[in-house]
Amino acid sequence: xxxxxGLVDKKMLGKENALLTFACESIARKAxxxxxxxxxxxxxxxxxxxxxxxxxxAGTFSxxxxxxxxxxxxxxxxRVGDVFSVLGPLGNGFSFDGVSKIITVGxxxxxxxxxxxxxxxxALGIPSICVNGFRSRDDSFLLSxxxxxxxxxxFSTDAGDFGVKGNVIDALMFLSDDEIKGSTVFxxxxxxxxxxxxxxxxxHGLSCQVSLEKRMACGIGICLVxxxxxxxxxxxxxxxHVRCCKEGPVMNASEVVW
Amino acid sequence: xxxxxVRVGTVELKNPVMLASGTCGFGRELSEYLxxxxxxxxxxxxxxLLPREGNPGCRxxxxxxxxxxxxxxxxxxxxxxxxxxxxxxxxxxxxxIVNVAGxxxxxYQKMVERLGTPECAADALELNLSCPNVKEGCMTIGAxxxxxxxxxxxxxxxxxxxxxxxxxxxxxxxxxxxxAAQEAGGDAVVLINTLMGMAIDIKTRRPVLQNNTGGLxxxxxxxxxIRMISECFRVLTIPIVGVGGIMNASDVxxxxxxxxxxxxxxxxxxxxxxxxxxxxDELQIYGDDNKIDRISALTGDLRLW
Numbered sequence: 001x002x003x004x005x006g007l008v009d010k011k012m013l014g015k016e017n018a019l020l021t022f023a024c025e026s027i028a029r030k031a032x033x034x035x036x037x038x039x040x041x042x043x044x045x046x047x048x049x050x051x052x053x054x055x056x057x058a059g060t061f062s063x064x065x066x067x068x069x070x071x072x073x074x075x076x077x078x079r080v081g082d083v084f085s086v087l088g089p090l091g092n093g094f095s096f097d098g099v100s101k102i103i104t105v106g107x108x109x110x111x112x113x114x115x116x117x118x119x120x121x122x123a124l125g126i127p128s129i130c131v132n133g134f135r136s137r138d139d140s141f142l143l144s145x146x147x148x149x150x151x152x153x154x155f156s157t158d159a160g161d162f163g164v165k166g167n168v169i170d171a172l173m174f175l176s177d178d179e180i181k182g183s184t185v186f187x188x189x190x191x192x193x194x195x196x197x198x199x200x201x202x203x204h205g206l207s208c209q210v211s212l213e214k215r216m217a218c219g220i221g222i223c224l225v226x227x228x229x230x231x232x233x234x235x236x237x238x239x240x241h242v243r244c245c246k247e248g249p250v251m252n253a254s255e256v257v258w
Numbered sequence: 259x260x261x262x263x264v265r266v267g268t269v270e271l272k273n274p275v276m277l278a279s280g281t282c283g284f285g286r287e288l289s290e291y292l293x294x295x296x297x298x299x300x301x302x303x304x305x306x307l308l309p310r311e312g313n314p315g316c317r318x319x320x321x322x323x324x325x326x327x328x329x330x331x332x333x334x335x336x337x338x339x340x341x342x343x344x345x346x347x348x349x350x351x352x353x354x355i356v357n358v359a360g361x362x363x364x365x366y367q368k369m370v371e372r373l374g375t376p377e378c379a380a381d382a383l384e385l386n387l388s389c390p391n392v393k394e395g396c397m398t399i400g401a402x403x404x405x406x407x408x409x410x411x412x413x414x415x416x417x418x419x420x421x422x423x424x425x426x427x428x429x430x431x432x433x434x435x436x437x438a439a440q441e442a443g444g445d446a447v448v449l450i451n452t453l454m455g456m457a458i459d460i461k462t463r464r465p466v467l468q469n470n471t472g473g474l475x476x477x478x479x480x481x482x483x484i485r486m487i488s489e490c491f492r493v494l495t496i497p498i499v500g501v502g503g504i505m506n507a508s509d510v511x512x513x514x515x516x517x518x519x520x521x522x523x524x525x526x527x528x529x530x531x532x533x534x535x536x537x538x539d540e541l542q543i544y545g546d547d548n549k550i551d552r553i554s555a556l557t558g559d560l561r562l563w
Contacts, residue, residue: 001291002530044476045320046529071320087531217318217325218528221287223280224303224329225318241311241332246287 001026005086007078008060013141016067017109018076019052025059027051027088033117034093034186034211034250037063038219040085041074048216048245049075050113050188051089064112064142090219091249093117094209099126099184103175103206104150105168105197106132107189111142113211117186118149127151129179131171133193137162152179169196180204186250187211191258198253208253214244221246229257260545261552262538264298264520266497267420267445269382271298271353271520274510274553275538278501278524279304279357279384279424280329284343285350291531296538299353301522302343304386304396307365309335313391315468319457324476324503325525326455328469330391331359336369340378348379355422359386361395363412374417383419385409385444388426388451390473397426397451403438410442422499424448427479432486433493440496448499448522449490450483476525477503484516491517491558505533507540514556 009021027037031051038046049063067073078084094117102121104114111132121128130150134140136159146153155163156171164171168189185208187197194210201208214226227241228248239257242248262273276299282288285300294300312332319326334343339356347354356373360366366385373380387400387409399405400423410423423439425432427450436447452473457466465471483502490498500518504510505526513521526533545553 002532040529043320044323044325044529085530215316215318217327218281218531220291220531222283222531223318223327223528224283224312224332225327227312227317227332239311 003027003086004083007080007082007084010078010080013064014139017141018065019062020065020075020078021060021062022084022086023060024086027086028054028056028059028061031061031089032093033120034113035089035091036219036249037061037086037088038090038216039063039075041071043071043074045071045217046085046087046219047071047075048090048219050211052112052116053119054116064109066109087219091245092247094186094250096120096124096126101127101183103129103131103180103183103185105172105185105187105189106130107168107193108134108139110188110211111146113188114186115142115145115149118146122149129175129183130154131156131168133157133168133171133189134162135159168193169200172200180206184209187253194253195258201253209250210253210256211249212244212251212256213249216245219245230255231257260542260550262541262545264554266382266422266499266520269353269420273298273538273541274514274518274520275534275541276301276353276355276499276520276522277527277534278522279386281524281527284339285347288527288531289350293535295351296535297352298520299355299381300347300350301355301384302339302347302357303333304331304357304359304389305333305336305339305369306331306359306361307336307368309333309338313469316466317469317472319466319472321455321457321474321476321478324474324478326457326467326472326474327452328391328467328472330469331389336372340372344379353381354379355382355384356380357384357386357424359389359392359396363409365395366409366413367416370413370416374419376418380419382422382445383417384422384424384448385413386424388424390426390428390452390454390471391469397428400426400435401429403434406435407438407442410439410444414443420445422446422448424451426451427482427486428454433489436490436494440494444496446497446499446519447490447494448501449486450479450502453479453482475503477505479503480509484512487513487516487518488560504537507537507544510537510541511544511556514553515558515560517558517560519554519557
């Protein structure tokens with residue numbers, strides 16, 4: 001459904017990021033980790049944003065927003081009390097079927113939907129490890145939340161001024177065989193990161209779910225602009241296009257044709 | 259109370275508001291948001307004989323008051339449509355218009371033969387001679403009056419179902435292609451499909467769309483549609499279905515005054531999935547407030563300066 005949702009809280013996370021909390025009981029009740037909302041701004045199309053948390057009792061949900069263009073800049077300038085048109089929750093989230101422990105791997109804003117997944121893992125009694133990469137210490141955010149929610153948290157920075165120097169693959173090297181064994185990997189971040197993480201997972205025999213990000217319009221599966229490629233079971237057919245917003249955004253990495 | 263029913267030739271619609279092809283799939287996803295029994299009709303996603311995966315890479319770019327798309331007719335193909343999608347559309351409680359696209363004349367002929375039988379549930383076929391995002395067929399046929407005429411002649415004898423001809427605005431003279439559609443036996447023209455455009459990423463210095471160009475839709479194209487409908491209304495005897503950037507009931511009134519017998523709402527559904535039903539409600543209020551007996555009386559009721 002499409003809802004009118006008021007902004008009830010805005011917490012800046014450094015210069016470019018903010019956690020925005022909206023009042024919408026229905027989304028708060030229904031949202032699953034990995035799902036997203038499509039949120040209006042002053043430009044023509046809505047903007048898809050991964051759900052970071054829900055508070056069923058308060059009837060609110062929050063999304064993390066990084067300024068990546070004019071639309072997100074506009075959303076970041078919103079004030080408490082502003083009302084947005086919101087579609088959601090949309091898409092397929094992370095599957096916890098048969099999952100006994102998780103390693104979440106995030107790049108930058110990938111941490112937003114992953115925090116939601118880590119909270120759900122806690123609620124289900126599933127042990128978790130959180131690995132997240134940032135550009136630098138100045139660019140990092142939600143660190144204490146990660147440390148609080150996950151069983152273990154490891155951070156990396158490209159600049160090397162904080163945590164492991166390098167990327168998330170470098171950080172994953174700090175995990176022991178026991179920590180890795182039997183885990184399911186949830187990865188959200190830049191495409192190159194998700195490719196590398198899914199390769200790492202395959203090398204370790206782990207199942208891996210990735211959250212794909214494509215330029216979207218409707219968010220509900222009717223315009224077909226946000227397609228990604230998945231493997232085809234038909235002979236001679238190299239791939240099929242499926243809708244990132246509807247069949248995704250979370251997909252099994254083994255199905256994705258990068 | 260205003261009578262919202264309209265006719266497009268022999269097709270009777272409970273009201274003039276239909277969903278435009280390519281912005282509603284086959285109705286499945288929108289049925290979670292929209293009460294289809296409230297609207298005049300639904301035009302299916304553009305269908306081809308065989309399944310198509312559509313164009314690769316980035317397919318959308320936001321523009322001022324609109325968007326570019328280069329989907330490239332991704333669709334499940336005719337057989338899957340007939341087996342799976344058409345029965346679903348039949349149950350929606352509204353008129354079903356099937357949008358037919360092809361690479362060549364033979365494709366259109368085969369599809370019209372299959373869809374044009376009396377047993378087929380389609381209330382009308384909308385010939386897509388205007389998609390700008392495929393290399394063959396569609397707009398390459400619809401770009402000239404000769405192309406439109408020849409295609410219509412090739413399919414007209416194959417069915418008794420109404421043939422609506424969806425035309426491209428990417429021509430010098432819209433009245434020429436519209437008249438060609440009429441002369442060759444078209445039952446209505448649908449004006450307009452998207453305008454060809456391009457957007458450039460100034461960081462990469464490459465087009466945003468991997469197809470390089472795409473079709474512009476949304477409120478940005480509405481004045482072009484209104485002008486073309488007005489021009490065609492003055493020379494055609496067959497009805498016009500108006501489409502292009504409609505966002506509300508005022509837009510529908512404007513299209514009807516220009517000469518549209520009915521309208522299709524496209525890009526607006528991508529922003530607000532239930533917007534068609536809301537527009538119908540607004541039309542009812544408009545009609546009642548303005549003491550209009552029949553909404554169809556508005557068609558072409560424009561006084562030019």
